[in-house]
Structure formats: C-alpha cells, structure tokens
Amino acid sequence: MQIGYYPGCALHGSSNDYERSVRVCLGRLGMELRELDDWVCCGATAAHSLNAKLATALPARNLAIAERDGIDQMLAPCPMCSMELIKAGQALAASDALRREMSEIVEQKVSGATGVLNLIQVFQQIGLERIQKAVVQPLSQTKAACYYGCLLVRPPEQLRFDDCENPTSMETIIKALGAEAIDWNYKTECCGAGMTMCNEDTVLDLAHKILTDVAAHGANCVVVACPMCHVNLDMKQADVERRYGVTHRMPIYYLSDLVGMAMGASGAEMGVDRHYVVA
Template identity: 40%
Template sequence: MTLGFYPGCSLKGSSREYAESVLAVAKTLDIAIQEISDWNCCGATAAHNLNRELSLALPARILALAEKQGLTEIVVPCAACYSRLTVTRHELLKDPALKARISEINNMEFKGNVTMLNIIQMIDKYVTPVLESRVIKPFDHKVACYYGCYLVRPHEILNFDREEDPQTMDELMLKIGAKPIDWAYKTECCGAGLSVSRTSSVGRLSGKIIGDAKDRGAEAMIVACPMCHSNLDMRRDSINSYLGEKVDIPVLYITQAIGLAVGIDRKSLGLQRHFVKVTV
C-alpha cells in the first residue's frame, strides 16, 4: 500500500527538516509514500478567520486531488494542516448541500473517502510493528513529549488519544529507548501564529513549556508540529528572556528522534538546521 503525503507549506520552507526526517524514516522502514500532486495550501489559520467557504474549499481540493490520484489514506505531518483537513472532511460529510457547494467552487468532486493520519498515527500504525527490532542506537534520554493544541483538539472530531494527557507519543518514545517524563504542559499552547506579531507572548507561553520540561529533568523536547517546533526552537532568545536564564534543551521532531534510533545519519534528518544545537 502507498500512503499519500501532504507536506503543506511549512515542510517545504521553514520546517524542511521535518519533511527530510519523515521521508528518511519512511524510506529506511520501507513505507511507500507518494506526495499528492498539485497540492495547495490548506488555508491554515488565515482562511477560516476570513472566509468560511474558502477555509473549506482549500482543504477539500487537497482531498479531492488525493481521491483522483487513487489514494485512500494520507499522512499529514503538520498538526495544523491535519486539523484543517480532518475538520473539513467532517464538516462536508455532515452537510450534503455544503459539500456540493464546495465541490462546485473547486470544480472538482469531493467524495470524502480519503482518511488522514497525523504523523504519530502513521508511526503507530505502520512503524510500531517493526520499530523495536530496527533500533540500532537506543535514544537513551529523558524526553518531554509535547503535543500542543492541534493534535488532540477538537477531540470530538479528531478522536485522537486523550485530550488532556495524551500518551501515544510517549509510548513510541519508550520503544526507542527514551524515558518520557510526566509533566504539566503536554497540550498547552506555545503561542502558535503569534510568533511574529506578539513575540513576547510566544516567549511567555513557550517559556512556561520549556521551563517545566527543564525543571523535570528533560534532556530533549519531542514535537510533531512545525509551528510548535518553530516557537520552541527559533524563539529561544525570547523564551530565555522570560525565564531569566539560558536553557539549551533541544527540540526534535518525533521522526528525528526515531531516525537517530534506527541509525539514520544526522544530516539526512536535518538536525543541522535547528537554532538550538541538538546535542542528544
């Protein structure tokens, strides 16, 4: 079976190391992935703040393209993209008139027979059966698994893991030899899209996340969202300013941590692209 792959905008730009690590892990573990041809932006935050039809038409076109290309399951590594595609599918399938209207706008029929997997679901479903047997160098570090907002909310639509204390990423980290910590900020907001307009707010919100992880002995943060990674990594100066101390805990995508454990070289995982040096 071939999985569809929707990279979204971030994985082609500011978070290219995420894409590199996803594709490297898939190749190493023999998972066939096919990028959706002619994909477009999902609309992210901007579209559903401005125009409801646009916010549905953009993700619906992506899903319709996947259907036309014969894909039935697609992996969506960006948590925000995953949320937009999943919520759009839910909204259109419950409202036939709206579904028809969006199909008309796109000049492309949306049937709703493609399902989405976030990166944690993809790993849990397709990697877990072989993961422990493929570990070459256990990732023997204390880690804080940070899920953020979008992977688990809205729970009634996404229906992924527990809303307040999710465990799937923690369980996957255990399989590669890591030691997930019990901590208080697993699903707290990092500041998301306020990174440019209100950097000090991001420093405060992300600072609480980094600070709690540090206080509980974490040696690395594990994430599955480009925006979360950007705020926790790139905005470290603002975080350190809020905390009043320099904290050098690196932030890794879950695919980078798994990649290291199964023997993929650091450059192929994009670890050299981080702002906070990855020392684990």
C-alpha cells in the same frame, strides 16, 4: 507501502528540516511518500477565522485531488493541516449539499472519504513492533518530554485522537525506542503559534514556561510533531533566554528525528543540524 503525503506550506518552507526528517525516517520503515499533485494551502487560521467557505474549499480541493488520484490515506505532518483536512472531510461526508457545493467550487468531485493521518498515527499504523525491530541504536540516554501542543489533539470531537488533556501516544512510541518519557505539566499547552509574528512577548512567555517545566521534570530534550511548536521552542529559544536571562539549551526534536536516529539515521541526514539549539 505507499501513503499519500500532504506537506503543507511549512514543510516546504521554514520547516523543510521536518520534511527531510519525515522522509528519511519513514523511508527507513519502508514507507514511500507520494506527494499530492498540485496541492494548495490548507487555509490555516487565516481562512477559518475569516471565511468559512474558503476554510472548507481549500482543504476540499486537496481532498478532491487525493480522491482523483486514488489516494485513500494521506499523511499531513503539520497538525494545522491535518486538522483542517479532517474537519473539511467530515463536513463533506456528513452533508450532501456541501459535497455538491464544494464539488462545484473546486471543479472536481469530492466526497471527503480520504483518511488523513498525523505523524503519530502513521507510526501507530506501522506498529510498535516493527519500529522496535528497526531500532539499532536504543536511545537509552534520552529523557524526552513529549509536547503535543494544541492542534495535534484538538478539537477532540473531530480528531478523535488520544485524550486531549493528557495524551500518551507519543510517549508510547518514545518508549519503544528505548528512551525515557518523562511526565510533565504542559503537554498540551499552546506554544503561542502564529502569535510569533504579531505578539512575540506572548510566545516568549509561553515558550519560557514550557522550557522551564520540561527542565524541572528532568528532561534532556523535547519531542514535537508540529512545525509551529518547533519554531517557537527552537528558533525562539535564544530570544527566550535573552529575555528571561536564563540558559535553557534544550534541544527540540521532531518525533521523526528520534525514531530515525534510533534506527541509525544521522542527524545531518534528517536536517537536525539545521536546528538552532544544538544538542
């Protein structure tokens, strides 16, 4: 089975461990990733807060390429990318005028018909049963706190994915791996995201809250499906510990890491050894 793949900047940059993890994990599930040819940045926060046209045109160009190459479904593992792509796709599908305008700007016909999926949705499509069958090493010792962050489930009107205030789709997958999914408070709180560049205090504060609550509810790891969340919880964890004088030592996994490990993949293979906090 083949699916389109839009890595976005993060997965080719600071979070290339996420890319390795996704590729290995989905590969074991028989899913071949076809990377989008000549893709460009989704625009992220920078575009949508400064220039609405640019914020549509950038994802529109990626969607146009997907349409040209006959990709009708595409995985965007970064929630920021998937959100921008979905938003643009919906706007395009809804307006004739916008389709014309964008087709002109990106110099290619674009209709917005490509389905864009996040990582959880790809697992859902593969199906719990298939995942369960592929598990060779049930994660019986794992007590995972599923952390969705903000963008995976929001804005709900557009993403139409899970309950945006109390999502449970990641938990369902985690349980299929034989792990325990603990209930905790901050599943959909913000990690501080890009603030990590300009206002580190905010990020450290938020990350500390999240890490503290996770531990208080008895989790022994956190599962994420967002490169930004991973950076702020994993890379910044040492800074959090230093600032608050505590020891969290909380490993942060990508969802694909856990699925992969349950299927027998090694951590090193998936780039888990590149994480800052070592289990």
